[in-house]
Structure formats: C-alpha cells, structure tokens
Amino acid sequence: MTAAAHAxxxxxxxxxxxxxxxxxxxxxxxxxxxxxxxxxxFSFTMFLMGGVMxxxxxxxxxxxxLQLVNPEFFxxxxxxxxxxxxxxxxxxxxxxxxxxxxxxQIGAADMAFPRMNNWSFxxxxxxxxxxxxxxxVPGGAAASGWTLxxxxxxxxxxxxxxxxxxxxxxxxxxxxGSINIITTILNLRAPGMTLMKMPxxxxxxxxTAYLLIAVMPVLAGAxxxxxxxxxFGTSFFNAAGGGDPTMFMHIFWFxxxxxxxxxxxxxxxxxxxxxxxxxxxxxxxxxxMVYATASIxxxxxxxxxxxxxxxxxxxxxxxxFMYATMLIAVPTGVKIFNWIATMWxxxxxxxxxxxxxxxxxxxxxxxxFSGLVLAITPVDITLHNTYYVVAHFxxxxxxxxxxxxxxxxxxxxxKWTGNMYNETLGKAHFWLSVIGFNIAFFPQxxxxxxxxxxxxxxYALQFAEWNMWSSVGAxxxxxxxxxFLYVVIECIRSGRKSEQLPWEGADTLEWTxxxxxxxxxxxxxxxVVK
Amino acid sequence: MTDNMGANxxxxxxxxxxxxxxxxxxxxxxxAYDVDILPPASPIAQQIYDLHFAILxxxxxxxxxxxxxxxxxxxxxxxxAGAKAAHFHENTTVEIIWTVIPFVILIGMAxxxxxxxxxxxxxxxxDLTIKVTAYQWAWEYDYLQDGVKFNSLMSTPRAQxxxxxxxxxxxxxxxxxxxxxxxxxxxxxKVRLLVTANDVIHGWYVPQLGxxxxxxxGFVKDTWFKADKPGTYRGQCSQICGKEHxxxxxxxxxxxxxxxxxxxxEQKAASPAAQLAAAAPAGAAAPAEDPNKKWTADELxxxxxxxxxxxxxxxxxxxxxxxxxxxxxxxxxKVATGxxxxxxxxxxxGKQGTAMASFARLSDTELAAVITxxxxxxxxxxxxxxxxxxxxxxxx
Numbered sequence: 062m063t064a065a066a067h068a069x070x071x072x073x074x075x076x077x078x079x080x081x082x083x084x085x086x087x088x089x090x091x092x093x094x095x096x097x098x099x100x101x102x103f104s105f106t107m108f109l110m111g112g113v114m115x116x117x118x119x120x121x122x123x124x125x126x127l128q129l130v131n132p133e134f135f136x137x138x139x140x141x142x143x144x145x146x147x148x149x150x151x152x153x154x155x156x157x158x159x160x161x162x163x164x165x166q167i168g169a170a171d172m173a174f175p176r177m178n179n180w181s182f183x184x185x186x187x188x189x190x191x192x193x194x195x196x197x198v199p200g201g202a203a204a205s206g207w208t209l210x211x212x213x214x215x216x217x218x219x220x221x222x223x224x225x226x227x228x229x230x231x232x233x234x235x236x237x238g239s240i241n242i243i244t245t246i247l248n249l250r251a252p253g254m255t256l257m258k259m260p261x262x263x264x265x266x267x268x269t270a271y272l273l274i275a276v277m278p279v280l281a282g283a284x285x286x287x288x289x290x291x292x293f294g295t296s297f298f299n300a301a302g303g304g305d306p307t308m309f310m311h312i313f314w315f316x317x318x319x320x321x322x323x324x325x326x327x328x329x330x331x332x333x334x335x336x337x338x339x340x341x342x343x344x345x346x347x348x349x350m351v352y353a354t355a356s357i358x359x360x361x362x363x364x365x366x367x368x369x370x371x372x373x374x375x376x377x378x379x380x381x382f383m384y385a386t387m388l389i390a391v392p393t394g395v396k397i398f399n400w401i402a403t404m405w406x407x408x409x410x411x412x413x414x415x416x417x418x419x420x421x422x423x424x425x426x427x428x429x430f431s432g433l434v435l436a437i438t439p440v441d442i443t444l445h446n447t448y449y450v451v452a453h454f455x456x457x458x459x460x461x462x463x464x465x466x467x468x469x470x471x472x473x474x475x476k477w478t479g480n481m482y483n484e485t486l487g488k489a490h491f492w493l494s495v496i497g498f499n500i501a502f503f504p505q506x507x508x509x510x511x512x513x514x515x516x517x518x519x520y521a522l523q524f525a526e527w528n529m530w531s532s533v534g535a536x537x538x539x540x541x542x543x544x545f546l547y548v549v550i551e552c553i554r555s556g557r558k559s560e561q562l563p564w565e566g567a568d569t570l571e572w573t574x575x576x577x578x579x580x581x582x583x584x585x586x587x588x589v590v591k
Numbered sequence: 592m593t594d595n596m597g598a599n600x601x602x603x604x605x606x607x608x609x610x611x612x613x614x615x616x617x618x619x620x621x622x623a624y625d626v627d628i629l630p631p632a633s634p635i636a637q638q639i640y641d642l643h644f645a646i647l648x649x650x651x652x653x654x655x656x657x658x659x660x661x662x663x664x665x666x667x668x669x670x671x672a673g674a675k676a677a678h679f680h681e682n683t684t685v686e687i688i689w690t691v692i693p694f695v696i697l698i699g700m701a702x703x704x705x706x707x708x709x710x711x712x713x714x715x716x717x718d719l720t721i722k723v724t725a726y727q728w729a730w731e732y733d734y735l736q737d738g739v740k741f742n743s744l745m746s747t748p749r750a751q752x753x754x755x756x757x758x759x760x761x762x763x764x765x766x767x768x769x770x771x772x773x774x775x776x777x778x779x780x781k782v783r784l785l786v787t788a789n790d791v792i793h794g795w796y797v798p799q800l801g802x803x804x805x806x807x808x809g810f811v812k813d814t815w816f817k818a819d820k821p822g823t824y825r826g827q828c829s830q831i832c833g834k835e836h837x838x839x840x841x842x843x844x845x846x847x848x849x850x851x852x853x854x855x856x857e858q859k860a861a862s863p864a865a866q867l868a869a870a871a872p873a874g875a876a877a878p879a880e881d882p883n884k885k886w887t888a889d890e891l892x893x894x895x896x897x898x899x900x901x902x903x904x905x906x907x908x909x910x911x912x913x914x915x916x917x918x919x920x921x922x923x924x925k926v927a928t929g930x931x932x933x934x935x936x937x938x939x940x941g942k943q944g945t946a947m948a949s950f951a952r953l954s955d956t957e958l959a960a961v962i963t964x965x966x967x968x969x970x971x972x973x974x975x976x977x978x979x980x981x982x983x984x985x986x987x
Contacts, residue, residue: 300809
C-alpha cells in the first residue's frame with residue numbers, strides 16, 4: 062500500500078478518533094502519543110528547573126569568594142541539579158520518545174498496557190514535586206551530592222525522606238514503563254517485523270528497559286536502607302553498629318553505572334535513525350550495532366567499582382574494574398566507526414537533526430576519550446572528584462544524551478505536529494548550544510587536571526580564569542535553550558504544513574506507512590513488513 | 592532556602608555583573624590558564640603523569656583519525672557537493688579490524704597502568720606512619736612513631752571568603768589552600784598514611800603527591816607517598832562532607848630528614864601541655880594544661896573565643912545566631928543557657944542526625960573554655976564551666 066493511500070485510509074479512521082477534550086484528555090489518556098507528549102513537556106519543564114540550578118551554581122562560581130549563596134544551599138543546588146537532570150529531564154524525555162515512537166516503529170496500535178502507561182507518567186509528577194519542594198523545608202534540600210552517600214546524608218532533615226520517597230516513586234514508574242516497553246516490543250510487532258528488522262531505536266530501548274528492571278530495585282533497596290538507618294535504628298551503613306558506608310557506594314554504583322547507559326543507549330538509537338536518513342544511505346553494520354549495544358549493557362554491570370577507586374579497594378578489585386571499564390571502549394568505538402562509515406560516501410545534508418547528530422558524534426567521542434583517561438586507575442585516583450570528572454560526564458550526558466534528544470525532537474516534530482519547524486532558528490539553537498557547551502565544559506578538564514575538587518562553592522585563585530570562562534559558557538548554553546522552546550512552540554502554532562516525508566532518507570514505518578502528522582490512532586490494522 | 596538568601600542573591604547578582612566587567616578588563620594581566628596536571632612531586636605522581644600523557648596521546652591519535660575521516664566525509668560526501676549516495680552497509684572484515692585494533696591498544700595501556708596500581712597499593716615497609724583522621728571540618732595528624740599529634744585547620748580568614756554583603760578583604764595568595772599547622776614529613780622517605788574519618792566520608796587529596804584516599808568512618812585505609820624533595824604541596828578534601836567541604840585544605844611540608852628531625856624535636860621538647868595548646872587551632876592556651884586547675888571566668892572566656900573562632904564559627908557564626916534551621920543559634924539557646932551538664936554532654940558526644948559533631952578531640956581545658964565562651968558571650972549569662980567538670984563528664 063502506498064503512503065498516500067494509507068493516509069486516506071487513516072483519514073477515514075480519524076472520524077473514530079474521538080477522545081475527551083481539555084484537561085480530561087490529558088489526565089485520563091491511555092493514548093501512547095498523548096502520554097509521550099506529556100512525558101516530553103514534563104521533561105522539558107524539569108530541564109529548565111535543573112538548568113536554573115546549574116546557572117545559580119555557575120553564577121556563584123563565576124569568581125572566588127562567596128557572593129550569592131551560602132555553602133549548604135550550594136550543596137543542595139549541586140545535589141538536586143543532578144537528581145532533577147537525571148531522573149526528571151533525561152530519563153522521562155527518553156520515555157516520551159519511547160511512547161511516541163515504539164508503537165509506530167514496530168507497527169503496533171498502542172503500548173501493551175495503556176492504563177499502566179498513564180499511571181507511569183502520573184507517578185513522576187509527585188516525585189518531581191517532592192524533589193523540588195524539598196528546597197523549602199527546614200534544613201533545605203538534600204546536600205550530599207546526587208549519590209546520596211551516608212553518613213553525610215543521615216545528618217540532614219526531612220528533605221532526605223522526601224528525596225528517598227521521590228526515588229522510590231520514580232523507580233516504580235520506571236519499572237512499570239520498562240515492563241510496558243518490553244511487552245510491547247516482544248508481543249506487538251507487526252507481522253514480518255522480526256527482531257533483527259527493528260529500527261535501532263527500538264532495539265536500544267529494549268535493552269535499556271531490561272537495564273532499568275535490573276537496577277531500579279537495587280537503588281530502591283539502597284535508599285530503603287538509608288531510610289531505616291535514619292529512622293528505625295538499623296546500621297546498614299553505620300560502622301558503629303557493624304555496618305559499612307562503603308557498602309552503600311557499592312550498591313549505589315551497581316545501580317549508577319547501568320543508569321548512565323540507560324540515559325545514553327536510546328541516544329544511540331536516535332542517532333542511528335538520523336544519520337542514515339540525512340546521509341541517504343542505510344546504517345552501516347546494523348547487526349554489529351545491536352551486538353555492540355548489548356555488549357555495552359552487559360559490561361555496564363561489572364564496572365561500577367571505577368567510581369570507587371579512592372575507597373581503598375584491594376589491588377585485585379582496582380585492576381578488575383580498570384580492565385572491565387577499558388573494555389567498554391571497544392563496543393563504543395564500534396558504534397562510532399559504524400556511524401562514520403554510514404556517513405562515508407553518503408549524500409549528506411545538514412538540517413538541524415543532522416547537525417545535532419554530528420555534534421553528538423564529535424562531543425560524545427570527546428567524552429569517550431576522557432572516559433578512557435579516567436578508566437586508567439592511577440590517573441583516575443588523581444582526577445577523582447575533580448572537575449575533570451564533571452567535564453567528562455557532561456560531555457557524555459549533555460552533548461551525548463541531551464543533544465540526541467534535541468536531534469530527535471527536530472527530526473520527529475513534523476511527524477508529531479504536522480508542521481515544519483523554523484530551520485534557521487533550529488540551526489541557531491544548535492550553534493549557540495554547541496559553542497556555549499564547549500566554553501562551559503571544555504575548561505573544566507583543565508580545572509580538574511589542576512586539582513580543583515567538585516562540589517565546592519569557592520575555590521583557590523589559580524582556578525579563577527577557567528571558572529569565569531566556564532560560567533560565561535554555561536549562561537550562553539542555558540539561555541540558548543529558550544530558543545529551543547520558542548522554536549517548538551512556533552512550530553506547533555505556525556500552521557506551516559510539513560510535507561508527508563520531510564526527510565528524504567527516512568525509511569522507518571512511521572514515515573513510510575503513516576500520514577504526517579500521525580493520526581491519533583495508528584496501525585489499528587498491523588502493516589505487513591517485508 | 593534561608594530567608595535572607597533571596598535578597599542576598601538579588602543584591603549580589605548586580606554586584607557580580609559589575610565585578611565581571613571589571614574582572615574581564617584586568618583578565619589578561621592576571622591570567623593563570625593551567626591546562627595540565629600539576630608538576631609531580633613523588634614517584635607515583637610521576638607515573639600518573641606519564642600514564643596520563645600516554646593515554647592522552649593515544650586519544651589524540653584516535654581523535655585525528657576519527658575526526659579526520661568524519662570531517663573529510665562531511666565536506667566531500669555532501670549532497671550540495673554533488674555526492675551520490677553509495678549503498679554499502681556491511682563489511683565484516685572492517686568490523687573485525689576496528690574491534691581488534693582498539694582491543695590491542697587497550698592491552699598496551701593496561702600493562703603500565705597495572706604496574707602503577709600494584710605499586711600504589713604497596714604501603715609496606717614505610718619509614719614513617721601518620722594516622723590521618725578527618726573531622727567536619729579539620730584534619731588530625733597523629734605521628735604514630737614520633738608521638739606528635741595535632742589538628743590542621745584552614746587559616747584563610749572568613750573575611751576574605753564571605754562577600755554576601757560587599758567585597759571581602761584582599762585574598763591571600765594561597766586563598767583556601769593554607770592551614771594553621773601543615774603536615775610535616777621528611778623528603779625522600781616513604782610515608783604511610785592510615786586514613787579514617789570521625790563523622791562522614793572525606794577525601795585526603797594532594798595531587799602533586801599522587802594521593803587521593805577516602806577517609807571512611809569506622810574503617811582505616813592505608814596509602815603512601817614519598818616526596819621527592821623538600822617543598823610545600825597543597826590539596827583539598829575531595830569528597831563532599833557537608834557545608835564546609837570547600838574549606839578543609841591539606842598542606843604537606845616536606846623537609847630534609849635533618850630538618851624533619853629538628854621539627855619533631857621541637858614538637859616534643861614543648862611540654863605535652865604546650866603541645867596540646869599548639870594543637871588547639873589558633874593556639875588556645877599557653878599555660879600548663881591541668882584539668883584540675885581553677886580558671887577565672889575571664890581567662891576561660893578569652894581562650895574560648897579563639898577556640899570558638901576555629902571550630903564553631905562556620906556553623907554557629909561569630910554572632911552566635913547560627914544559620915537556622917540547619918545550624919541553630921547559640922545566642923539565647925536553651926542548651927547554652929541551660930544546665931551545664933547537658934551542654935558538656937552534647938559537645939562531647941555530638942548530636943546524631945545533625946551536623947553537630949563530637950568535639951571530644953579537644954582537651955578538657957579547651958572544651959571548658961569554649962563552653963564557657965558560649966555561655967557568656969552575646970546575650971548569654973549562664974556562667975563558667977571548669978575543666979574538671981568536663982573531665983568528670985568524660986568519665987561518666
């Protein structure tokens with residue numbers, strides 16, 4: 062069936078696409094597209110909140126001395142900035158993409174458990190409120206760093222209980238979301254859509270969902286132990302009662318390392334969709350991409366100790382975690398090489414989604430390099446908890462995960478809204494972001510090499526110059542995101558109709574078998590994939 | 592968020608903007624754009640330095656190849672340049688090549704790194720052992736063989752730090768990286784550190800010596816360094832440990848073995864009492880330490896003010912007003928104006944679940960002095976506490 066004929070077919074179906082209007086549509090929705098939209102707007106809201114915290118941090122660090130905030134509030138800012146960005150911005154954004162795209166890309170009518178899908182979303186809202194509201198309770202928000210290490214965290218007040226509850230709720234939401242995604246992918250694929258024909262985005266999310274199910278309960282266990290240590294007289298992490306603070310670190314990072322891949326694997330999927338589309342050439346090494354993704358996921362369970370090289374593990378522990386960590390460079394390298402081979406001898410154009418994807422490729426690679434440097438245990442020991450680490454994980458999470466989110470939003474906006482965004486402004490958003498980002502974070506490598514610890518509100522004079530640059534860059538980057546907000550709203554309101562296939566090389570089901578914009582209900586009859 | 596913070600923030604945003612303009616004007620003259628690991632000052636630090644450069648060059652090599660290929664492709668294989676898309680999408684041979692080559696490079700890197708890891712972990716046969724105990728927010732150094740023990744606190748005055756209400760005093764050259772009493776070690780000798788903590792996790796981090804070791808309450812971890820030559824090496828606490836985390840620097844002074852011996856002698860020659868007094872930050876009491884001595888209220892108060900400034904001021908503030916609700920005021924507080932015994936017990940034991948740590952590490956006289964100070968400063972008029980009372984409370 063041709064796309065146009067199919068579009069007509071769906072126009073007919075649209076008559077049946079009645080749904081409640083106004084607030085009820087959004088509160089009671091079980092539609093994967095509506096829920097995807099909710100997740101994406103929620104994520105952007107949290108992104109702005111976390112961004113404001115980041116800018117407060119950078120404003121305080123603009124020069125030595127304490128000018129704006131006091132140290133305990135500063136510690137709360139760094140802590141909640143991390144929690145909000147990880148759990149409030151990046152993860153929900155990917156769940157939003159999963160909701161919108163997975164059913165359309167595998168030819169399913171909706172997610173497998175639509176009502177649970179609704180609940181998954183409405184759980185993250187109170188969790189976010191708990192996190193942000195903890196700033197306003199006596200004692201201020203959690204100030205122990207996002208890793209929540211005891212015994213420091215035991216010293217604080219009610220905000221810690223709020224944070225623990227928030228983490229529990231977010232964990233429940235993530236687990237339900239993951240069950241939904243796995244069930245959808247394994248059971249609702251259209252006839253002919255074999256696993257090895259699935260778009261890479263679906264593959265990466267399948268693997269991500271398994272990671273989530275494996276590690277979110279571990280985090281829940283860790284924070285539950287914190288809770289009972291605080292209130293019920295247990296001593297899991299208290300040496301005086303036979304416990305061990307180091308055990309928390311082991312448990313936390315057993316969750317924490319897979320967690321960073323949870324944030325980056327869907328990014329690999331999005332970039333693997335966009336680069337072939339704009340190179341007008343099929344993805345190079347599809348099978349090896351799938352295997353590389355799976356390898357990274359499996360390795361992520363045996364590298365957590367590289368966050369703990371300064372704890373004083375035995376030499377054998379340090380060596381094991383060093384070797385395992387270095388191994389991750391192999392499948393990650395395969396991915397980078399595959400993307401470049403996809404670009405090679407293509408016929409490329411550079412609209413905004415492609416710009417962000419190439420930006421991702423360049424900057425994520427730099428984040429990979431600094432990861433390799435940090436994998437070398439002795440080097441890590443001298444750089445542990447310095448700004449070098451801060452630079453490293455912002456290269457992989459901001460110019461990695463976040464840039465891929467931007468790329469994906471620009472890529473699928475026409476499909477989602479039916480309208481075309483303003484290309485000039487989109488490109489401006491990219492260039493401002495990439496320049497601001499690099500001014501903000503590249504100098505942090507230098508600060509770390511020179512020995513500046515992270516999570517300090519004030520610093521010695523030799524760090525002043527690069528910190529000033531970093532703050533300037535952060536403000537450029539931060540305010541550029543308002544351009545993004547404008548572009549998206551302008552796109553929705555413009556009425557500038559997108560073509561049926563705005564991207565010449567896009568070839569997944571949502572482009573080839575569905576009209577633009579995608580109607581409310583899609584694939585009520587499954588397509589047949591050849 | 593505390594009440595005054597919002598106002599502070601607004602006021603200071605403007606000031607920061609003004610300073611920014613001024614700072615950028617003077618920027619070229621004062622710039623210190625370090626881009627490298629600090630010069631190594633121990634054999635391990637040297638190895639770390641070399642490892643870092645080795646891996647950096649590997650990365651640079653890969654960078655040139657990867658980015659070269661990518662940008663060549665970006666510039667030549669573009670539609671605007673008339674490129675027609677090829678259709679290849681698989682090649683098992685290249686996949687194997689670019690899996691195996693990185694693997695081989697990694698083995699090449701792992702070998703020297705492994706040697707250094709093993710060497711770093713080998714703290715055996717030290718010439719000298721120092722037990723390092725971290726407190727919120729001070730370091731205690733206990734020289735196990737030489738019998739010297741003291742606390743090391745940041746010596747940068749708060750007037751240089753706090754600029755909420757206007758520009759602070761001119762900052763010292765070693766702003767935030769200076770202490771009242773540095774750790775002194777003999778150069779060229781293997782110094783083993785036994786690192787632990789009293790309250791929360793801290794990190795003893797001196798980059799130039801190649802040491803970064805968590806101090807974990809209830810556990811003792813060892814590490815070691817050997818300073819190449821006499822000199823001063825600075826570092827900071829590397830693990831977030833509460834509000835003063837940014838203000839617990841570490842200074843290590845390496846002296847020639849002869850000078851070190853002299854330093855130890857000086858420390859020992861001083862009577863234990865004087866040693867204790869010297870150990871007390873800001874040199875509390877010069878007179879002999881005798882817990883049974885009766886002091887006058889004024890003597891205690893004068894001594895206590897200094898001890899307060901060194902140990903208490905960060906949280907409870909010079910004004911005694913604290914930073915509620917996290918750090919309660921002492922001025923007019925129930926504890927500082929109530930029964931003596933309760934206050935002594937609180938200061939000795941700390942308070943679980945809050946940032947109030949145990950101060951049992953201070954001497955009886957010092958504790959009596961600082962408690963007396965808090966009971967008679969500001970608006971408080973609750974009378975003095977004698978060292979003998981602290982001593983009795985410790986036993987009970």
